[in-house]
Amino acid sequence: MKKQIAAVQLTEYLERVGVEVIFGLSGHTLVQMLDALGRRNRIRFVSCRHEQLATHMADGYARVSGKPGVVMTHVGPGLTNAITGIATAALDSIPLVVITGNVQSYYFGRGPHQEVNLHADSDQVEICRPICKRVYRVGRAEDLPRVMERAFHLAMSGRQGPVLVDVPMDFFSAELPEGAFSQMPAPVARPAIDEAQAREIAEALAGAERPVIYAGGGVHIARASEELIAVAEALDVPVAHSLMGKGCLPDGHPLLLGTTGYWGQPVANEMCRKADLILAVATRFAETDSSSWDPKHTFAIPPTRLIHIDIDPAEIGRNYPAELGVVADAKQALGAIAKAARHTKPRPRPGVRETIAQGLASFSQNWSDLRLSDEFPMRPERVLADLRKALPKDGFVVTDVGWNKNGVGQQFPISVAGTMIAPGGMATMGFGHAAVLGAKFARPDRAAVALVGDGCFSSNMSVLATAVEANLPVVWVVMDNASFGVISSIEKRHLGGTFGCMFEANGEPYHMDYAAIARACGAGGIMIEAADQLEPAIREALASGRPTLIQAPVAMAPTPTPGNWDINNIFRKPA
Numbered sequence: 378m379k380k381q382i383a384a385v386q387l388t389e390y391l392e393r394v395g396v397e398v399i400f401g402l403s404g405h406t407l408v409q410m411l412d413a414l415g416r417r418n419r420i421r422f423v424s425c426r427h428e429q430l431a432t433h434m435a436d437g438y439a440r441v442s443g444k445p446g447v448v449m450t451h452v453g454p455g456l457t458n459a460i461t462g463i464a465t466a467a468l469d470s471i472p473l474v475v476i477t478g479n480v481q482s483y484y485f486g487r488g489p490h491q492e493v494n495l496h497a498d499s500d501q502v503e504i505c506r507p508i509c510k511r512v513y514r515v516g517r518a519e520d521l522p523r524v525m526e527r528a529f530h531l532a533m534s535g536r537q538g539p540v541l542v543d544v545p546m547d548f549f550s551a552e553l554p555e556g557a558f559s560q561m562p563a564p565v566a567r568p569a570i571d572e573a574q575a576r577e578i579a580e581a582l583a584g585a586e587r588p589v590i591y592a593g594g595g596v597h598i599a600r601a602s603e604e605l606i607a608v609a610e611a612l613d614v615p616v617a618h619s620l621m622g623k624g625c626l627p628d629g630h631p632l633l634l635g636t637t638g639y640w641g642q643p644v645a646n647e648m649c650r651k652a653d654l655i656l657a658v659a660t661r662f663a664e665t666d667s668s669s670w671d672p673k674h675t676f677a678i679p680p681t682r683l684i685h686i687d688i689d690p691a692e693i694g695r696n697y698p699a700e701l702g703v704v705a706d707a708k709q710a711l712g713a714i715a716k717a718a719r720h721t722k723p724r725p726r727p728g729v730r731e732t733i734a735q736g737l738a739s740f741s742q743n744w745s746d747l748r749l750s751d752e753f754p755m756r757p758e759r760v761l762a763d764l765r766k767a768l769p770k771d772g773f774v775v776t777d778v779g780w781n782k783n784g785v786g787q788q789f790p791i792s793v794a795g796t797m798i799a800p801g802g803m804a805t806m807g808f809g810h811a812a813v814l815g816a817k818f819a820r821p822d823r824a825a826v827a828l829v830g831d832g833c834f835s836s837n838m839s840v841l842a843t844a845v846e847a848n849l850p851v852v853w854v855v856m857d858n859a860s861f862g863v864i865s866s867i868e869k870r871h872l873g874g875t876f877g878c879m880f881e882a883n884g885e886p887y888h889m890d891y892a893a894i895a896r897a898c899g900a901g902g903i904m905i906e907a908a909d910q911l912e913p914a915i916r917e918a919l920a921s922g923r924p925t926l927i928q929a930p931v932a933m934a935p936t937p938t939p940g941n942w943d944i945n946n947i948f949r950k951p952a
């Protein structure tokens with residue numbers, strides 16, 4: 378029987394599975410794979426300078442493309458560097474297949490170079506167990522085809538997430554019979570609800586006095602926003618959403634309440650709290666979206682009745698008791714409910730649209746002047762407003778954590794579903810400036826801007842090199858306040874100081890010249906020196922066709938917090 382090297386066959390298999398890009402970083406354990414990828418030259422290999430960034434890039438790619446992101450890392454430090462990115466994907470239910478090299482199988486346990494073996498021989502996979510749907514350490518070269526099929530199947534099925542495939546390096550070089558990689562992942566029908574259940578839910582919403590639909594990030598993963606709009610409109614039900622659900626209805630839709638929780642909209646919190654029935658779809662009722670589950674603020678369930686649809690049975694009943702839980706794909710379920718809704722007559726709910734419009738308008742008074750402010754360093758609200766003007770409606774805004782995420786969640790209109798990308802569950806600093814590269818790779822025809830803080834950007838600036846090398850014309854808008862701003866605000870508010878949160882050198886605020894660093898890396902770099910320079914700079918950067926960093930000095934200014942966050946009850950000033 379003819380034989381072929383496993384790495385060559387794996388490369389061809391990845392092509393057949395539909396992989397178009399792998400984000401990774403080399404190491405001796407990967408050399409056979411890199412050679413195979415390079416010789417075929419069909420899958421792009423984006424060579425990164427840090428594995429965390431590679432994983433965030435693959436994550437951004439997966440969020441936009443709807444396909445699994447593929448990452449390749451070296452043994453030991455290669456994999457441990459990737460942990461934060463894998464965890465970030467896991468907590469946002471993003472499918473990744475992470476292929477990691479390991480030491481030679483025949484030296485397991487003897488302590489070969491870079492082996493992790495404190496508790497068991499070559500057991501680096503154990504580090505990933507809590508953050509993966511499944512970890513595989515391939516036991517024999519012959520198992521590699523089966524394990525790869527399992528990895529793609531598991532990453533994409535049910536609640537999506539990362540799967541790790543750990544491959545002793547000698548297996549990549551092993552010869553396997555040609556055609557060894559014959560098993561393709563099966564197309565899997567998503568869990569559905571039946572007609573009777575759909576009718577029951579549609580009728581419950583139609584008959585309710587103050588119903589609300591609450592949409593989570595899973596609505597975007599399932600690409601279900603059209604179906605969601607159809608349900609809301611057919612039954613005349615307002616829609617609130619989590620941070621990750623933002624964009625589920627286009628901005629300005631008369632039934633759109635906006636984001637709930639600590640950094641949300643008062644009218645969204647109010648209507649959710651007073652609802653008699655909530656249909657929650659693809660959400661885990663995360664802490665900050667739910668005002669730390671305090672019934673005085675966002676959700677009071679019970680007495681509010683809850684119908685909860687989620688792909689993962691573990692989410693149903695976890696934070697709030699549901700009168701009906703449904704395990705289903707959001708797109709299928711909402712489609713079925715929209716169909717059933719055509720046969721119902723929703724109860725008239727006069728004044729709902731007016732209440733929403735007034736609520737949103739009166740809260741936005743908080744920043745309507747600030748959006749136009751010429752102050753310099755800039756008001757962050759002006760940064761948002763100018764970015765919104767310059768970014769096409771279908772362009773991506775990728776946030777990190779900090780003012781950028783809180784501000785975008787609350788104050789940045791999104792009118793095309795899936796165009797806001799943020800690290801929700803892990804709230805990982807260092808996500809946005811890398812994930813934007815993956816988003817751009819997936820949709821090169823659309824603009825992609827990362828809005829990030831200076832803390833984030835300076836945590837790992839090698840994204841600049843990767844964007845230049847991979848020729849990905851992304852734009853980074855770096856909000857420079859010389860601090861870990863949101864944390865310094867919390868410290869200041871509760872304890873009076875900002876120790877450990879400010880960037881300082883020789884007792885002065887320490888502003889790095891990120892624009893110059895970008896230019897030194899071969900990217901564009903623009904330093905903003907007056908507020909009115911930002912919007913034209915963003916337009917110029919987007920039109921330039923090259924990766925460009927725009928540094929915007931900003932004032933320290935917290936976002937309004939109409940909801941509740943339990944941490945505010947904890948800190949005590951020492952006597």
Ligand SMILES: Cc1ncc(C[n+]2csc(CCOP(=O)(O)OP(=O)(O)O)c2C)c(N)n1
Nearest residue numbers: 779780804806830831832833860861862863
């Ligand atoms: C990896 C990681 N470390 C620490 C934190 C805690 N944290 C949340 S926001 C933040 C500050 C972010 O600073 P910056 O990027 O400058 O944004 P700013 O708050 O100034 O707007 C920190 C340290 C985190 N979320 N992730």
Ligand SMILES: [Mg+2]
Nearest residue numbers: 830831860862
């Ligand atoms: Mg900052």
